[in-house]
Amino acid sequence: MPLDLFRMHHVRHLRGNVAQNLARYAERKQWAGKPTGGGTVRLASTLEPAVPLELELPDGDDLKDLENTKIVHGAFPDLTPLQARDPRLWTRLTHMECWAYMRKRWDVSRQTGDDAKKQRYVLEHYFITQNQSRMLLRNGIARLWWYGHLTHDPARKDPYELTAVLLSSLDIAQQLLERNMGRAPAVRTAFLDFLRKNAGSLGTSSEQRRNRIRALAKSLNLRGGFTLLDCLTATDIETILANELSVVARPSEVAREVTIV
Template sequence: MEMRLFHQRELAQLIHDIEQNIETYRNGDFNFISEDETLSFALPDSVSIDLDMLQPILDYKAKDQSPANRAASDAKFSSILYKSITGLEPSIARDPRLWNYLSHTIFLNYVRNRYPIPQETEKAIKEIKAHFFCTDEKRSIERNNGVSRLWWMAYVVSRVDELGLDDALKAFLTKTDVRANIFERPTTSQNVNVLTGILKALHQSLSEDSILFERHIFREFMREINLWGGMILIGDLDQEDIDSKLLKIKDKVIKN
């Protein structure tokens, strides 16, 4: 299927109409969006999405489950979505009109099941804005929108060559606090070698005792990495040196 982006005027209208459309977000559909091509425009043919690969996401039904159970699918679905989209460059993936369109069309049922809409009107509007819509702010694109977050999480860890995508995502997404700490620190999310070392340490811990996933330990682990990164030029180090240092930091915070 081709990939499409909203025209800005149509997107603005949809945002304006959130309150009157709350029940549609809960139980209805926005079929008019995909049926009327004047509301959007297509990306080049080189960018496409494989609907057959997406079927597990499109069939997702977990609205009545706990937040933890709903989140348990994130690693699997992030991998599926990333692999199903061909030719999408990060520069295009930064455009919120793409994800706003997808959230209201083929992924509508997934988003409403992954992020159930509260009954109270003000809370419902807030949730809809956060998960069905997307702004050009990094937090909105990478963490909040129900669809874009899946692609961006996979993109971030796909740069780690020493772990397969599925293993990297499992380490990255096992705990929300782990993901947030990595995303919010430029030293780790932007430096591929440091990110590689962290994910390898997490992957190892996951196969052993999972102690690195304990909140206070991981936060101290990240704090020590940032302190170390502030003292040296990490970019000049080999992967082997970074891995060795991170293992020493891990042993230090666990012992303390």
């Protein structure tokens, strides 16, 4: 069955009334699909999920991001990037079909701070507040589709192999997709493949892994300041990253000596 979208006037109404509706984001039942005085809220579309949008609920520290990326991307495999920027689609899904998941994954009631902070949290994860790639990666459901779209590779034995690498650490997704280098498919693939092949050299603690991944991303992004990254081959990128990893993975004593010299 084709999926109805929210009409844009309804999206604007919901977005403009987050303060008044803040408590409702903790309710178990969906509420956002009801008319608000501005006529019908639903817009018929030709989008039809290829698989049911039955997302897995987070379980403690297991956020189920990989599993749900496969579900959302698999539900809309032919969605175009233009369609995937439509706030009418993602606002509908965050407030209707994926409501139970959103309440669990992006639970407003567990946020600390004043109401203004909670309102920003709702706007960031339940809506798309700006037409920017970064904001698409903040929306609770859009982010899942984009993770799949940017990493899915049907030529691999496991088409979501690189998706698993991307989502193995939140820092990887942030460092890669929120930098300019993440916009180049070949660079994105080479970076994730390098992390996959060198997982054992990224460190044993979460802090060590985070610092090394950031250093790798920074080195490649800086290279893009004077070289067209699109012109680099996968081998070129692997060499750049390998050289950087050999530096950041040195024992601190050696690293200090090298710095002094």
